[in-house]
Amino acid sequence: MSIRWGLIGASTIARQFMIGAIRAQPNGEIAAVMSSSAERATAYAGENGIPLAVGDLNALLGSDIDAVYISTTNELHLEQALAAIKAGKHVLCEKPLALTSADARAMVAAAGDAGIVLGTNHHLRNAGAHRAMRDAVAAGRIGKPIAARVFHSVFLPENLQGWRITKPEAGGGVVLDITVHDADTLRFVLGDDPAEVSCFTQSAGMAGGGLEDGAMCVWRFESGLIAQSHEGFTTKFAGTGFEVHGSEGSLIATNVMTQKPDGSVLLRTTQGEEQLSFDREDLYVRSVRRFHAAIRREGQPSASGEDGIWSLACAEAALQSAASGKAVKIDPKLGSRN
Known part of the structure; x- marks a missing residue:
């Protein structure tokens, strides 16, 4: 049909x-x-x-x-x-x-x-790189996941700046724009749910109206894994990446936090280094x-819609943490709470 x-x-x-x-x-x-x-x-x-x-x-x-x-x-x-x-x-x-x-x-x-x-x-769930990482984690190729790092601070092009950096009432700011993606991608790759977040935000010169244009978060997941993520609109020369470190190995992905099917994923274990292969299908297709x-x-x-609730609850908690200076627990059923 x-x-x-x-x-x-x-x-x-x-x-x-x-x-x-x-x-x-x-x-x-x-x-x-x-x-x-x-x-x-x-x-x-x-x-x-x-x-x-x-x-x-x-x-x-x-x-x-x-x-x-x-x-x-x-x-x-x-x-x-x-x-x-x-x-x-x-x-x-x-x-x-x-x-x-x-x-x-x-x-x-x-x-x-x-x-x-x-x-x-x-869109990032549809990237071959992230699905290859998810498969490797699920197959136990890095042992028990212990920690993760997401590098997703970029430079927001002028044609996209607009409301994202000027209108709090429209839901602007880097947390609702990028932190939601990072929280979702962490959940997807790790097969684990975040339980708590601590966040610092900054206004580094691009955003106005009290909005943030940079954020750094530390996440604790239900399994005990800890993760850090860096989101930004103002870093012109930064690359993106995603790392997951386990008891038996590490996954090191480069240039994968993007709308295009780019980047590479390296698996490093006692057996040496292996570049993981993955499809390059368009994420939106x-x-x-x-x-x-x-x-x-x-x-x-x-x-799903439920995944959207999770990512938004994570972003809410990050903003609450930044405002309060405290770690905030995450519960998508009840809302975030100090």
Whole structure:
């Protein structure tokens, strides 16, 4: 069956990654785009060959579509997702699902009650590098995981700065933009859930309005593993990476915290060093393929709504820690707490 998509948000990420990923599916097509500016929607539709452009959410949801991809500013996700669920449309939503984990839980509950597929677009789960690391950890190739490190401090391009560094009310700041991804990627690769976080944030000159443009977190997981992560918008010359260190070996991945299927993964043990092989499939193509399968009841999205609750609860806890100067426990069912 053909799956017809509506884009909620005429966004850069949709143009750069999602439009091509949907069209790469044998049964995927983009039927409509909605923007709060009808003029922007019309221009975007013309540039990207989309048949219908609307400036109203109800007009989009009333059109002949099966699913929506939400890539608006963060404070709009909840209302738009709930409206789409009520209209019977499957929802793939950018992270964070909402501004609070309580709202994210409400979104997941609404989708469950309606029998709607809800996915969180945590793209990094779809990277061959991270799946190779997950497989190696699960197979015991590094023994018992003891510690992990994530290097995900980058430079936010000027065309993406905007609300991310100026509007707290829109859910700006590096924690809701990148820390959510790192928390999710740690959970995915380790097969373990974070229990507590301590976080320092900084404003290094890019962000205003009281927002943070850098963060460093220390995480404690249920297994006892400890991890550190560094997120930033202001480091022009930093590379990205992800390391997992175990009792019998280490995984050292370089240039893997990215939207492209790049990078390398080195396994180091007493037997020496081995470069792990992995597929280089486009992360978003895999995400949409998994989402289509979930619509057909043949699997689950790469990242579920529940995964979105977890990552948002982690980000909430990190922000609470930074504000309070204390470690904060993480419970996605109850919200974060000191």
